[in-house]
Amino acid sequence: MSLFDILVKQSPNKVFASLLLGIIAGLSFAFLMPLILISLEEASTRLFQSTSDSSATFLSLEVSNIRFAVAYLCLFLTIMISKAGSQIIMSNVSIDATRALRLRMYRHIAKLRIRDIESIGHSNLIVRLTTDIGNIIGGVRVLPVILINIVTIIGLLGFLVYLNVEVFLLLILTIFLAIVSYHIPMILSVRFFRHARHYTEILQESIRGLILGSKELKLNDSKREYFYQEKLRSTEDEIRSGARKGWYTMYLAISYGDLLSFMVIGLVVFVIQNYYAIDTAELIGIIMALLYMRGPIAELLNVLPALPLARISLKKVHDLFNDYPAENTQIENQKIAPWDKIILNDVVFTYKNQLENADISDANDFESSELEPSDLSTADNFAGTNFSIGPIQLELNRGETTFIVGGNGSGKSTLAKVLALLYKPEEGHLVFGDSVICDKNTADYRQIISAIYLDFYLFDEILDAKTSELTETAESYLKYFQLDDKLSVNDNEFSTIDLSGGQRKRLALLVSFLEDRDLYIFDEWAADQDPEFKEIFYTKILGDLKQKQKTVVVITHDDRYFKHADKLVTMENGKIRDITTKDKKSVEAEVSEVQLTEEQLA
CATH class of the missing domain: 3.40.50.300 (P-loop containing nucleotide triphosphate hydrolases)
Structure with a gap:
């Protein structure tokens, strides 16, 4: 199951609505650049065969090219509404989906065999319920942003096709090679993050030992120092090493990816125009489109690191379900036969x-x-x-x-x-x-x-229906066990x-x-x-x-x-x-x- 599958399973209609709004926002973003170029180049006959617009006054302000100004305002409002709507809807779905996933995990853990719980370890289960779920939430929430920017980039690429097909094909080849080279360090960073993730589980158990074994460590300096050096510090070093390498590699990839558009612009300005007939208007349009494309690419690169972390955590969660099936037992509410x-x-x-x-x-x-x-x-x-x-x-x-x-x-x-x-x-x-x-x-x-x-x-409360009879019985047992001077029972909860x-x-x-x-x-x-x-x-x-x-x-x-x-x-x-x-x-x-x-x- 992928991150997207989690969302679709939770609420397919809302996911469809979010995707539709994201596509609308992306296309609107993509149309902004041609609209700006058309309005700036009234003499151009290649772009929509437009004519000069008359000026108009709005709120004491003179507005030229009124038709393009109105179109620009409509696109602006469309982008604002559709983008926000897409993210809000997907955010709600992601919150519901992660809640459902946590509840499913709670139920599954409750149904695991005791031997499996002991085998997995308490610390590993806590990491899955906290860190892994948090990573999955982070990955799910960036999906609308990724969709909007991908659609925007595709729209701008379509604009490049309109300007010059031959240049577009060469640019596609260049961008493809650049993306491949970008993914190589990204793959390496994922491996480093997996290394850090593995030692994070080990660290959880060491922290548990530090807290629960504090008395034993306090009474033995050499044991305490060994535990600190070999169980805590060395594990922290492994996490730091994996995290550093992962983030160094990822930031290098992000920095490289952020400059991809300038690399392509450099190829167009200094190399490609020497081999293809490109007039000034086309060259300006290509450069403007590539510069405009830099924004969606940069935003895309900023949110992409959440995906590999989310995939690693999602695999850990799935491993819990697949490797440790629930007990094949359930309450049948059968009447227990008398036994001697x-x-x-x-x-x-x-x-x-x-x-x-x-x-x-x-x-x-x-x-x-x-x-x-x-x-x-x-x-x-x-x-x-x-x-x-x-x-x-x-x-x-x-x-x-x-x-x-x-x-x-x-x-x-x-x-x-x-x-x-x-x-x-x-x-x-x-x-x-x-x-x-x-x-x-x-x-x-x-x-x-x-x-x-x-x-x-x-537990800090009596896990049963609240009744006055139960409270009275509990209070009588407090006296029976000589605890009535230590605590009390109120609404099934122990005072301490x-x-x-x-x-x-x-x-x-x-x-x-x-x-x-x-x-x-x-x-x-x-x-x-x-x-x-x-x-x-x-x-x-x-x-x-x-x-x-x-x-x-x-x-x-x-x-x-x-x-x-x-x-x-x-x-x-x-x-x-x-x-x-x-x-x-x-x-x-x-x-x-x-x-x-x-x-x-x-």
Whole structure:
């Protein structure tokens, strides 16, 4: 899809009107020069066989050649109205088109698989939504200007045909060669801009690290200096180098293009007239037309740099749609059948090759802690060959509290995302009651799950319909989570989310309680809590959820609270090593495979 396609798809009738007005403006511009020459050369018989006009008085001013003066005024008003109208209409269409494109991107990103979002990277997505969309808007808005000036140039070339066909053909050849030579540096500048654009994405991630990793950098001067030199300064140098080369080359091309008309005039005056019979009137007309053509060419060259930038950004946006398709899931509003257990039957999930594509939570375990020698093999699994969990054989009962424990990078958070239906297994099945999870029902079953992960995001409002009942419930939960003295809820909006890490997690848990789901997943939720509230979480909050017959999965390292779990699942290197039940009976991890009926698998 091109820039023009975006506009036509948005509003074809308005685009047609804008183009028509642009053509009218361009033709009117082109007719100004012949009109001026005719009025100045009354004796000329080659141009429209005109005769001398009589003078007239208008507003106490004497106006000669009244017919030409009126024609000139009409052209002037036509140009002003049609040019402004063309740009206004196209501007409105471009605003609507870019809004529609942004909304489409929002919807597409919301429907992307979590793995794809992690693979693309948050910073790259932000660049596409901000910088790229801005470049596309800039490219779209100059299209009317380009059209008007192209039509003007074509009209003036037609005037040159009228003056002298042979000279016109030679000029066309000269202009063609000049344009080709102009485009060579333009092509080079686009390559340099692509280089700068690539490193702009890298810089976004480095800036994110500078802000979010400020505490770690503050505590280590050598790390901070290395990060500054190798991640920030070197990337900025690459952007500067690409941008400099791109703009230097482009400005050289623009300067060269701006002088094309004078180059052609020089050829006509000093070379071409020696080989072709050109009288003085024709020579003056050709030179005047070429000088007049310089204005549209200069304006054209000024706006052309927006097009390559827009094309690069448009390709990036299209790559997002083409390379990362939306999930093949949608809400069917099916009634969820009652279920008493969740079964993971030989579930396998695999990460692809690189640490940057690995699970964020498990990867952060390595970055935030010192690795023991025994952990290095696990880190290598993330950074080298594919890291996978499974085959996982696990059963979670309704109203049961399950703790998942294990070393850093053992796959706990990955398993939690598989349980939450955020990751789709490559092998095996998840079964809720008698229903096997598939693409058709995944979105529906996600609506009975609530999860708080290590990298959770806290919205500043409750994303639900505003009701007095919801507000009262939220206020009661504020007291329940000991947050009533920190903030309040007004029209579903929190008065503040500027809280400590532990308090933000409590607020996230409050929102989770308001959703009232069947399955709750907490990934190291209590890690940031003070000892008092940690005790409340493991004894009271989990107990209250159990009384409500909620199925709860808790990823934790707090071994002193393991006694509160109905089931303790120990993971190691992506596999379940051991399952211990409430009565301390150890169950083999390789439990007997759950047989699924053909009807369930269908």
